[in-house]
Every structure is written in C-alpha cells, then in structure tokens.
Amino acid sequence: MKKIIIIAILIVCNLSCKAQSTVPIEKLAEYLRVEGGIPESVTYLKDVNGIRDKYVGTWRGNYNGKNYELVFSKVTTKTSRTTQDGLIMRYLITDTSGAVLEDTRTEPDDSPYTAESSYFDKTYFVLTYEGRQTQCGQGGQLFVLSTKNTNNTAIELFLTPRQDFIIEQNCPNGAAPQLFPKIKMTLTKQ
C-alpha cells in the first residue's frame, strides 16, 4: 500500500512539474510585470491558445504622410534557457509619392532590421525594432494591438522610441527621424 501511494505521488509530481515548464506565450507579459522575468522553472513559452493567428499575415495602413505594409510571420526562437513561440515583422514604408523610405521585406529572420516579438499579452504584443539608422536613435519597442468587433480585420500599432545615448560624433546630422508613429495608427488585413 505504502509503495503504491509513493508511486502515485511521484507520478502526480512528475506530471505537474512537466506542465509547469511549458506555459502559454501570453503569460510572459504577466511574468515581466510581476516578477521582472521568466521564472527558472519555465523553459517553453508555447502558443497553446493560438494567439499569434490574430496577427499573422499582411496589413496596410497610412499615417502622417507615410504608407505602411507590415508582414507578420510565425517563428520559434531559442535562447540558452528558453524556447519561445513568437512573431517577426518585416515591412515596407513609402511616402505619399511612392518613394521607398524603408523596405525590409527580404531581410533574413535574424537580421537586425527584422523586428522580433519580445513579449505577448492577451490583447497585444511588443516587438524589438531597429531601424537602419538605429545608431542615430531610430528604434524602440513597437506595440501591436488586436481590436474588438472587427473580426480580426484591423490591428493598431505605435512606437515607444528607444531612449539610449546618441554618440554625437556618429550622427553629424542629428537624430534620425522615426519611421513609425508614436501615436496609435490602424492597419487593415490584406
């Protein structure tokens, strides 16, 4: 009898422990808010609820004289400690005359100009974004928001610019302009 109880306990423990190490990707926002990072027991952030499906695909919108085309695709990245399901973003930005301001649509996954998700929440996610002129301040965190009552045909986006130093000698023309808006803009599904 004793033996059976012990085995039972061991099995239950094993199962629950295994479950602990994989969590839904949208838990990361809570981990960051509450604990400041992913707990050591968690090793796989998995998209078990299919949150990424809301965003995958091509989106278009315009704001303040610029036209945007964003392409989101699924990706799974590994760090030395964790595996995470995520999204990467490539994009095309043109001005009103059609001149290309930036086009990263053919950049490889690991290019610095391919934005990569850093964390997910239930209703939005955040990307680490570097512009080609990142040395002169062009970059930051892009927030991508899902919208209600649109049947997933619209998303919103805004930029929180990076606040790092700009080495004056590296940027004789001053800070580079930001290509993404700091005020929320809307994009529609293509």
Place this chain on the structure above:
Amino acid sequence: MKKKIKYKVQIYIVKFLVLFGLALTLSNCQVEEEIDKKESNIQTVGINDAVSFLKQNPINSSKTGKNTLLLPDITAISQEKIKNSDQLLTVIPLSTNNKEEYSRILMSRINGVLRVVVFSMYSDKDNVTEKFSGKIMIRNLNGDFLNGFRVENGIYVSQFQILKTEKNITKREGGEETPSNGGQLNEVPVNNPYRRPNAATPWLYLYNDLDDSRGGYGDYSWDSGSGGGGGEGFTPPNTDEADPCAELKKQNTNPNFKSKIDELSQKTNLKKETGYMQSKNGPLTALTNLSNDSMRLPYDANTVGYMHTHLDDYDSGTVDENGNTLINQPIKMFSPADVESFMILLVNANKNGIPLSDIYGTMISSKGNYSLRFEGAYSDLNLGLNFKELNKGYVKIMNDNISKELGFLKFMKENGITGISLFKINNDGSTAQKTLDVKEKLTTTPCP
C-alpha cells in the same frame, strides 16, 4: 594480521611525508637564490653616505649656461620605496623648489656603482588633478640632459631625446628643455603609454643607460608623485590607482558626484532619461537632448564618464481594446548602447592618454545604481562588435532572467565582451562587484 598492515601503512605515510618535506625545502632554497640574484643589482645608499657625497660633489644647473650651484635640502632627505624591490631610493629635494620646478636628487647603488641623477618635474600651469601633468627632465650632476618625458595625467606619453647635431647652444626660454651639452631635443611618442602604472616612473627611465638585456630592471619603478612644489618632500604613493574598488570609493565619496547621483535618483519617474557627463578635471555637465527621445553624448579629449537614469515603468498613454492602460517597462540595467558608449569612451581615453581605469559609465534606476569599469588590457576590447545586431538577443536574455544583473553578465559573456566589470553602488556609497562563476551563477564581491 590487521595490526601488521596498519603499521606498514603508517611507515609508508611517514616516508612519503619526509620525502615531500625534503623536496619542499630544496625547492624553496632554489627560489630564494634567484630572488637574491635579482636584488643585488640595486642597493640602498645609506643616509650618511648620501650626505657626505653631496657635501663633496656640488650640483650644477644648466639654466643660465654658467655653473650655478643648486643647494640640496639635506634636512628633507628620505628613502623611498622601489616597487618590486626591497631596496630603497635615497631622495633629496632641492631647497629652491617651487611651483614651476620641483627637483630631487636620486641616489642608488647599481651593480656596486653609486648612481646619482637630478629628477626635475615641471608642472603644467592649468593642472588641477591629483596626477602629474607636465614635463620631467632627468639630468646628471653637471646639469647635462640624460632623459626626459612629457606626462599627461600620470601617463608618460612622449620621450625627449637629444637630436645629435653640432649646432650651437640654443637660447633658453623656460630653461627646462634645452640641454647644456649643446643639442636640441626631439619629442618621440612612447609606445603603449596606457600600460604604465599611474604616476610611477620606470627604473629604466631614471637610469636609461643600464644594460637590461638579461631583464630585471623592467619590474622596478618609483612613485615620483604629482609634482609637490614648495619643498613638500615625500608624496604618498598612489597605490591602487588602477583598482576599480578604490576608484569607485573615491568617486562615491566625492560630494559633487554624490549630489548628482541623488539628483538623478529623484528623476527616474520622469518620461525622459537625464544624465551628466564628466571631464577628467572633474566638472560634471548635464546631458542635453539630441531629439525628443534621446540624449546626446558628446566626448572630447577630456571625457572620462557618464551617468544617466533608466526610467521606472510608465504609462504609454495608450489603451488596449478593453481600455486597459499599456505600460512601458524600460529595462533597469545597462543597454547594449550604454556598453557601446562606454567602449567609445575607452577608445577615446586610449587615444588621449587618459588612464583606462578612470573611465566609467553609471546607470541610476529605482531598482539599483550600477557602474561599469574597465579592468582588462586595451587589446582585449572587442571593438569589432556590431552593436546593431545585439538588441534582439539582449531583450531575450533580460526577459529570461529575473535578476537583471545576471542577465547583463550573461549578455556580456555571450557576446565575448571582456574586461568590462559591473559594480553595484549601494545607498551608503559602498560598492560590490557582480560576476558570473563557472556555473554561470551570480557572485557578489563587496569592495573593501
């Protein structure tokens, strides 16, 4: 049966210990012999010997071209430490020392021969730091030029050498540059000046005609101090100059520096980062904005460091589809750009003869204040790193680690950034170094 074996084992242990002990003593003897050999090259000149020598041998100045007697201040005679030797350098300042010229007679017995030189320091007029900046001239008792250096902030940046010409004696202005033996001086940059220990004069600079082919003299040096002036005599040696703990302590107990840290600590709740940069003579200058979102970090030949805030979490001003506020969560630790800026200051320091141990970067946040210091050799700096490529990986590592200290150290290790050390600055001004042990666990080593 058991007793016999036990006895045998004991005998073996004793035999082993005896042999081991013997080997130790023999090897010890060998080592001591070597040290003695080295030490005998230099010997202390006794005070009485020095005084009687000076009474019998007048010292001449080259300044006016005639033989002017320089008077040693025998009452201020001292015997000073020679680094890496247990022998002492006998030092006698001149009685005519002033702010412009600080000269001392140095005496040592080298390979049995009494060697005497006059070591003169000419301080730069605008020098306000603790370390010496100016010219050093080394002459013999007749006032003939032997060797000379230009020093900037304790670093020997160039050497003066006699241009071998037959031209006449040149007219003197300051008097310190022209040798009385009729030549002109050529100034040649010193290789790798940053490697010289701060404020210490290498033995081979003092006695530059020594035969160092078998080595040995290269380890000796003497702390010539910061230029004294007015017959102050012995200046306490600047040991631990290159020790970041000591540098940080000096910095964190400086009231001006401390007040800026306190001021910035009150500003982490703003929506913009703020900060100061520091120049080598001390002044802290507020950093200005280059754009709405970033501060400019200018640097010049005098820049030694920066301090800036990383912000508390703040409202982005936007809500999600449910009306919930979206919060920006800045990472409260040095960013890749902060590390890049620190490296740029190191490169700048190396170019301008500022000791690399003076350079710092400081981050102030509500989760702690931290400093970066350099502890490696300049050649170890990973200058080819493309910081553009590092941001995505940095964010991932920082998210992986609840401890930002641990995350930062792992980030540095993963990218092969060596020589840069992380220190936490506590509220009471004490500091502790943070490192990774072999198992990649965080280790905290408080500074003394």
